Amino acid sequence: MRPAKRSELRPTAQNMGAFDLHLTDLEFEGLLAFLRSQQRIGRAWIFDSRRSGRRRPKDVVKHADIDVAVELVDVPEADTLLAMFDVRFAANDFFVHGYPQYGLSTTEGQAGFVQIEFPGKEGPTVAAFITADGATLIFERAGLLPG
Secondary structure: OOOOOOOOOOOOOHHHHHHHOOOOHHHHHHHHHHHHHOOOEEEEEEEEEHHOOOOOOOOOOOOOOOEEEEEOOOOHHHHHHHHHHHHHHHHHHHHHHOOOOHOEOOOOOOOOOOEEEOOOOOOHHHHHHHHHHHHEEEEOHHHHOOO
């Protein structure tokens, strides 16, 4: 028996404000609003199916998540795990309690589920996947720009 395949990703032509990613403009606006609100986040990328428009077949059919890789800045190495927890907790507070109008969630399996990953901090898997499959930079804090 082959795994179920689901392809409800939006066509990029409908999402001109979202860098041709498979997101609605409102979802993209919500992601940017959250990223701007977090001073510990220096850069962020969208990767996986929302970037490519392709989903891998899965055994359990569920909504496509939104994979966001973030780079932390100004966080001492000893505080990295706590900072990662804080960012994920802040996402829940932001999307679920603060701004539900963006239609984003922090609960796996729900529509608009935002999965935040920390390349280089949670093992090599995420960083290797981003490098192999590519990622789209969607956010860079102004102070990090060269020059």
